[in-house]
Structure formats: structure tokens, C-alpha cells
Amino acid sequence: MLELRALPTDCAQRRQESVCVGCGARAFSVCSSLDPADLAGLDAIAERVSLKAGEALIREGDPAIHLFNITSGSVRIYKLLPDGRRQITGFLFAGDFVGLATGEDYAFSGEAIEDSTLCRFRKSEYRALVRERPRLEEALLDRATHELAAAQNQMLLLGRKTAQERIASFLLELPSRDPLRPQAEDQVRLPMTRSEIADYLGLTIETVSRVLTKFKTTGVIRLLSLSELRIEEPERLRDIAEGEA
Amino acid sequence: MLELRALPTDCAQRRQESVCVGCGARAFSVCSSLDPADLAGLDAIAERVSLKAGEALIREGDPAIHLFNITSGSVRIYKLLPDGRRQITGFLFAGDFVGLATGEDYAFSGEAIEDSTLCRFRKSEYRALVRERPRLEEALLDRATHELAAAQNQMLLLGRKTAQERIASFLLELPSRDPLRPQAEDQVRLPMTRSEIADYLGLTIETVSRVLTKFKTTGVIRLLSLSELRIEEPERLRDIAEGEA
DNA sequence: CAATTCTTTTGACGCGGATCAAGGCGGTCC
DNA sequence: GGACCGCCTTGATCCGCGTCAAAAGAATTG
Structure with missing residues (x-):
């Protein structure tokens, strides 16, 4: 029963x-x-x-x-x-x-x-x-409210930031996005291609690539692989993102 | 009582x-x-x-x-x-x-x-x-949903459209916005300054001004005053806005 | 693992739109 | 109504980023 x-x-x-x-x-x-x-x-x-x-x-x-x-x-x-x-x-x-x-x-x-x-x-x-x-x-x-706020940030980025500032902003916001793969501090996973990054930031692949190598040669980041990088100097990257460098 | x-x-x-x-x-x-x-x-x-x-x-x-x-x-x-x-x-x-x-x-x-x-x-x-x-x-x-959709359109505009396309898009969306002042068909009221238009479209005042005069000289629009204009050829403006011209 | 293909990087060059600099055109205030 | 002032237009020049081209890696396949 x-x-x-x-x-x-x-x-x-x-x-x-x-x-x-x-x-x-x-x-x-x-x-x-x-x-x-x-x-x-x-x-x-x-x-x-x-x-x-x-x-x-x-x-x-x-x-x-x-x-x-x-x-x-x-x-x-x-x-x-x-x-x-x-x-x-x-x-x-x-x-x-x-x-x-x-x-x-x-x-x-x-x-x-x-x-x-x-x-x-x-x-x-x-x-x-x-x-x-x-x-x-x-x-x-x-949710919608948060997305709206994010959209406004993206409009600021697309309308008024330089290529360097856009990519710095992008690298800083990415790691906090994927909750299932919490990255080690300042470790960034890039599941998307350069072409997708470019189309997200309103740039071309060539510019994305050039800025990334510049960040690399100035020691702000280190490329671990094509889709994985480490932010070596977060403070400087933040300054760049806000146009203070 | x-x-x-x-x-x-x-x-x-x-x-x-x-x-x-x-x-x-x-x-x-x-x-x-x-x-x-x-x-x-x-x-x-x-x-x-x-x-x-x-x-x-x-x-x-x-x-x-x-x-x-x-x-x-x-x-x-x-x-x-x-x-x-x-x-x-x-x-x-x-x-x-x-x-x-x-x-x-x-x-x-x-x-x-x-x-x-x-x-x-x-x-x-x-x-x-x-x-x-x-x-x-x-x-x-x-409301939030509609604003999100509008924000996505604006991202497309800011990330991928040329100055001409941006201004054409702007002129086409504006008249439908102010419900208290429904404009005569193809009549556009611009309560904002050139500088505000520029900062909305990710351009400079000079570029806004130049594109507007170009639209004027090619007969697409007519400037009635600084803050009032008429769209003379809506079809052509739509084509420009979508990058088909 | 060689061959193919796709993606990324790097370099040379050009252009769209920013910047710099006058001038024009209303509005406003004595 | 003349003088000032803020906004807009127009012109000349410059530069950041796009475009074009090619080489260098990765990834994929047999």
C-alpha cells in the first residue's frame, strides 16, 4: 500500500x-x-x-x-x-x-x-x-535590467573608446562571465575566435591581433595559447580600459 | 448627510x-x-x-x-x-x-x-x-524588453555602420519617438543639439553637420530650420541606413 | 606525418572621420 | 539695434584603424 x-x-x-x-x-x-x-x-x-x-x-x-x-x-x-x-x-x-x-x-x-x-x-x-x-x-x-546596464556600457565602448580601450575592457569583463568555469585569478579563457571578438568590439581581426601583441610585448598580458591568456598587470589594464593611459 | x-x-x-x-x-x-x-x-x-x-x-x-x-x-x-x-x-x-x-x-x-x-x-x-x-x-x-532590442540596434549602428548610415538611421527612428508631438509624415523635430546627436551616434559635430549638408545637397532631406527637417526621399534614406547605397 | 585548410599574425598602404581652425548665423541682453 | 555669445557650418590637415597582401601557425584529414 x-x-x-x-x-x-x-x-x-x-x-x-x-x-x-x-x-x-x-x-x-x-x-x-x-x-x-x-x-x-x-x-x-x-x-x-x-x-x-x-x-x-x-x-x-x-x-x-x-x-x-x-x-x-x-x-x-x-x-x-x-x-x-x-x-x-x-x-x-x-x-x-x-x-x-x-x-x-x-x-x-x-x-x-x-x-x-x-x-x-x-x-x-x-x-x-x-x-x-x-x-x-x-x-x-x-535580468533584463542588468542586461540593459551592460548594453549601455557596450554602447559607451563602441561609440567612444579606442581599439586599445575596447580590448582592455573586454579582457576585464570576460572572466566574470562564465560561472561554470570560474577562472583562476586574472586567467582569461577565450572560447571565441578573433573574428568574433572583432565583431563584438566593432573592430577588425587585424586590429584585435595587433593590440593583443602590443599588450603582450608591453607585458600587460601573456598569451598562454590562442584561447587562453593571463593578465599580468590588471591595474594597468584597468587604466587602459578607462582611457587613463 | x-x-x-x-x-x-x-x-x-x-x-x-x-x-x-x-x-x-x-x-x-x-x-x-x-x-x-x-x-x-x-x-x-x-x-x-x-x-x-x-x-x-x-x-x-x-x-x-x-x-x-x-x-x-x-x-x-x-x-x-x-x-x-x-x-x-x-x-x-x-x-x-x-x-x-x-x-x-x-x-x-x-x-x-x-x-x-x-x-x-x-x-x-x-x-x-x-x-x-x-x-x-x-x-x-x-518595456525593458523593447529597450533591450533598441539597444541591440544601437550596438549594430555604433559598431558597424558608417557616418552616413548612422545619421540616416537616426533620422528615420526619431519621428516615431515623441508621442505627444506626432510629426507630420516625414517631418522630423530635433530637440537636441548637433553635439548631442554626435554623442549619440559616436561621431563628432563636424561629421554630423557635413553629412546633413550632404543629404541636403543630394535632395534626400530639406532643412526647415536648425531643429526641424523634412525627409524628401524616405526610400533613399532607408537604403542608406541599411548600407544599400 | 605530410598535405590541405583555416585562423592568426605581421607588414605596407589608404581612407573615413577626427582634429584644428576660421568664419557664419541666430539668439539675447543691455 | 549693436555687441556679444553660443551653436553650427565649412575648409585644411592628420591619424587610427581598415584594407589588402602574404607569411606563419594551428587544426584537420587521409
Whole structure:
């Protein structure tokens, strides 16, 4: 008797654990503001998605049906001009939300930079859930607010900073971004290519490369490999980033 | 008897009308999603503020105590680098919300471009109200979402567009912004100076001026006065804005 | 591990837009 | 209404970064 009743409950809980409760990115995402009951609701509409490096999850102009929450890996979101010029508007990591800034259609494209896993939600179902969970809505507004502040910083960077200042700023903000891979102090992992860095900072690959070698030869950074570097003089890099050098 | 009871009610209603119910910007702001009861709650914590052209309402770095809703006029928000370089991250008009993207301290400064009126709220009181009014929170999230999309467009502009493309884009988006002064088709009002336009587009005043005269001499626009112009060939301007010319 | 290919680095050169410098054009204030 | 003052326009020059080109590494494949 007891076991007959216990079984389904057990199953339901195991199902939860398989998606949300055991999610390594939960602590960094909007999900962290949900209590166990809410989490179950979220779990019911969540769908796991795996992407290989380079695969798209969102295409600008397509109807915005889904929202995503990154659980591992990293994603680039970008906009294109008709002639192919690209502006990467953000690099997103575990815990980040993809698709907040969307109306009817996606206003940007999104692709995995490296092999990644995501939680996918139907927008309609998600909206319904959010309406019943004020804490979730609050968390979302909070996220959006932070993204807006970050966007303003990026506008300052793109509109008014020199190439050196842009790259210094970029190197300083990157390490704090990926919660699943907390870097050793002043160690920076660059999962993206030079071309992606360039398109994020409004520069060309050549300029990115030149500035990095200049930082290297002046001893501000040390290149450990193509995608890994160490900030040797954080103080000086901060000065450069703010235009005080 | 009846009149004794009626009086205070009357007063309360008149007080409402004096701030929210009679507000000309209500239809364009987050307030539009409030029913009369909610509006009364908002009214209770709203405070009217008048600013003359040039006066500040928010200073970067100050503790973020207040939030604002613009009821008339226009506002510029911007960030500065230590050496004085300025990036204007937005021009805001009636119905727009100022202070969404703030944590503990304001991350940007805000000043009236022309004489303006605003509704001011204590952040703490506003938060409390929002928690009780899911529709208001929803409206705020919606606003933030739109601002994020706009910010991404601006990043594309600042990172990848030429001076001509930037100014063409700017002229096309401006007229749709100020709901209290719906412009005649293709008529553009420029309440901001050339220097403000430059700092919004990541250019210098000289470049702004040169491009405007070029647009004038090629017949794409006509300058009616310093702060008023007509788009003569909207189609061509759109092509320029998207880099197809 | 050689061959191919893609990415990054490095170098030479050119251009778009910044900087520097006058001049024009309204507004405002005695 | 004349003189001042701030903003805008126009011109001349300069320079940071983009463009073009090629070499040097990495990564990938058979």
C-alpha cells in the first residue's frame, strides 16, 4: 500500500531531478529564484537541447516561438547588415537567458560558440507560467535590467573608446562571465575566435591581433595559447580600459 | 448627510485626477496597463517634477533612490569616460521610463534636453507597488524588453555602420519617438543639439553637420530650420541606413 | 606525418572621420 | 539695434584603424 503510493511520487521527483533540480546552471539563472514547487512547474515545460559548436538556435526574422536558458557552453548573439557586416551584441554563458529581447519575431540570431546545452521553453507556455509566479517575473525583470546596464556600457565602448580601450575592457569583463568555469585569478579563457571578438568590439581581426601583441610585448598580458591568456598587470589594464593611459 | 460623505471622496478623486488620471502621457507609459484602482495606488506615491532645459535628474554614481516617468519634454541619458568623452545612450520622451537599468547606484546620468515634466517615485515604494500589481510588472518587463532590442540596434549602428548610415538611421527612428508631438509624415523635430546627436551616434559635430549638408545637397532631406527637417526621399534614406547605397 | 585548410599574425598602404581652425548665423541682453 | 555669445557650418590637415597582401601557425584529414 505504502509503496504503491510512494512510487509515482518518487518517479515525479526523479523526473524533476533529471532536468531542473540537478541542473548545474540553476544557481546562476533565473531558476534560482524559484522554490521547489515552482521548479516543478518549470520542469514540466522545459526541454533539453544540445548544440554542437557553430549550430544555430535562433535566426533573426524567424517567428519567436522559443526561449532558452543556457545550461553549459557559450552562445553568441548577433545582428547582420544586408551586406554581411556583423555586430555581435553579446556572448552568453551558463545561466544566461536567450530571447528576452524579442517581440513577434527574433530580432537577432544566436549560435553556439562551443558545444552547449540549453533548456528550451515554448514562449506561450513560459509566459503563462511567469504570470503565476511573481518571483520568476521579478527575476526576469532583474535580468533584463542588468542586461540593459551592460548594453549601455557596450554602447559607451563602441561609440567612444579606442581599439586599445575596447580590448582592455573586454579582457576585464570576460572572466566574470562564465560561472561554470570560474577562472583562476586574472586567467582569461577565450572560447571565441578573433573574428568574433572583432565583431563584438566593432573592430577588425587585424586590429584585435595587433593590440593583443602590443599588450603582450608591453607585458600587460601573456598569451598562454590562442584561447587562453593571463593578465599580468590588471591595474594597468584597468587604466587602459578607462582611457587613463 | 449625503454631502458630508461625498466631500472627502470628491477630494480624493480630484487629487487623483491632478496627477495620474489627467496625465497626457499615460496612454504611452507603463501606466496604461493599470486599471483605475491600480492607478490610485500609483498616484499615492507619485510626485510631480518640473525641469528646465539642461537640468539634471540623475547623476551617475549617486545612490539610485528614484525612478522617473516622463510626462512631457525630452531627456538625454549618457555615460562619461574619465577624460570627458560622452556617450549618449538614449533620448527619452513622454511615456518613457527612466531608471529601469539601475542597481544600487545610477549607472548613467540623465538631463532634460528641453523644459520637461516627470513623475518621480521612490524606488522602494515603487517596488512594493509593483509586487502587488502583476500587470504593472508585466508592463515593465515589456518595456525593458523593447529597450533591450533598441539597444541591440544601437550596438549594430555604433559598431558597424558608417557616418552616413548612422545619421540616416537616426533620422528615420526619431519621428516615431515623441508621442505627444506626432510629426507630420516625414517631418522630423530635433530637440537636441548637433553635439548631442554626435554623442549619440559616436561621431563628432563636424561629421554630423557635413553629412546633413550632404543629404541636403543630394535632395534626400530639406532643412526647415536648425531643429526641424523634412525627409524628401524616405526610400533613399532607408537604403542608406541599411548600407544599400 | 605530410598535405590541405583555416585562423592568426605581421607588414605596407589608404581612407573615413577626427582634429584644428576660421568664419557664419541666430539668439539675447543691455 | 549693436555687441556679444553660443551653436553650427565649412575648409585644411592628420591619424587610427581598415584594407589588402602574404607569411606563419594551428587544426584537420587521409
